[in-house]
Amino acid sequence: xxxxxxxxxxxxxxxxxxxxxxxxxxxxxxxxxxxxxxxxxxxxxxxxxxxxxxxxxxxxxxxxxxxxxxxxxxxxxxxxxxxxxxxxxxxxxxxxxxxxxxxxxxxxxxxxxxxxxxxxxxxxxxxxxxxxxxxxxxxxxxxxxxxxxxxxxxxxxxxxxxxxxxxxxxxxxxxxxxxxxxxxxxxxxxxxxxxxxxxxxxxxxxxxxxxxxxxxxxxxxxxxxxxxxxxxxxxxxx
Numbered sequence: 450x451x452x453x454x455x456x457x458x459x460x461x462x463x464x465x466x467x468x469x470x471x472x473x474x475x476x477x478x479x480x481x482x483x484x485x486x487x488x489x490x491x492x493x494x495x496x497x498x499x500x501x502x503x504x505x506x507x508x509x510x511x512x513x514x515x516x517x518x519x520x521x522x523x524x525x526x527x528x529x530x531x532x533x534x535x536x537x538x539x540x541x542x543x544x545x546x547x548x549x550x551x552x553x554x555x556x557x558x559x560x561x562x563x564x565x566x567x568x569x570x571x572x573x574x575x576x577x578x579x580x581x582x583x584x585x586x587x588x589x590x591x592x593x594x595x596x597x598x599x600x601x602x603x604x605x606x607x608x609x610x611x612x613x614x615x616x617x618x619x620x621x622x623x624x625x626x627x628x629x630x631x632x633x634x635x636x637x638x639x640x641x642x643x644x645x646x647x648x649x650x651x652x653x654x655x656x657x658x659x660x661x662x663x664x665x666x667x668x669x670x671x672x673x674x675x676x677x678x679x680x681x682x683x684x685x686x687x
Contacts (some may be wrong), residue, residue, distance in 0.1 A: 562615030594666030598627035
């Protein structure tokens with residue numbers, strides 16, 4: 450089920466390779482369309498990528514033409530230490546010249562998560578129109594196979610129409626927003642980032658699955674409209 454994987458000796462090499470690929474994709478998108486859409490994720494490896502972007506790619510990435518979105522979010526305030534947006538703000542957004550109007554975080558201050566999901570779907574529709582497609586989407590994978598906030602056995606796995614839903618996750622905090630397969634799979638490039646020995650077992654499980662199988666692991670159900678690449682460090686690789 451993992452068709453294309455790149456394995457690196459350590460996190461630093463992995464992160465540098467991802468940054469270089471991201472730069473190429475962003476420049477190509479801006480040249481073709483005048484803008485580039487990147488969907489971010491939370492987690493340790495994306496944090497390292499953000500820090501590298503901010504340090505070494507401040508002038509190499511076309512930040513003023515990049516629009517940033519999020520694949521999922523904990524339903525907490527933007528100042529909460531668990532917020533994916535807060536992590537991106539502290540490690541990247543406060544340090545590079547992305548225009549404020551190009552930053553599209555998932556709203557977490559509405560009366561309830563269902564209203565927030567509707568609001569974010571409207572944001573996506575206003576940006577993409579009738580042809581939603583990220584230029585680049587980042588995803589991670591949990592030890593039980595979840596990605597974004599799509600966990601095993603979640604009703605959200607069966608969603609075929611809505612791009613964004615509110616979910617109750619078996620993790621803290623449980624209330625979350627997540628993109629669904631109809632939106633996640635509409636990406637020109639999808640980069641899965643995974644590092645550490647804790648991820649080795651789930652990576653091996655997904656790799657052994659028959660391609661025709663309907664996987665029980667949410668991460669294995671991701672299908673790119675373009676190209677899907679797994680970036681792994683040696684500890685996570687099979």
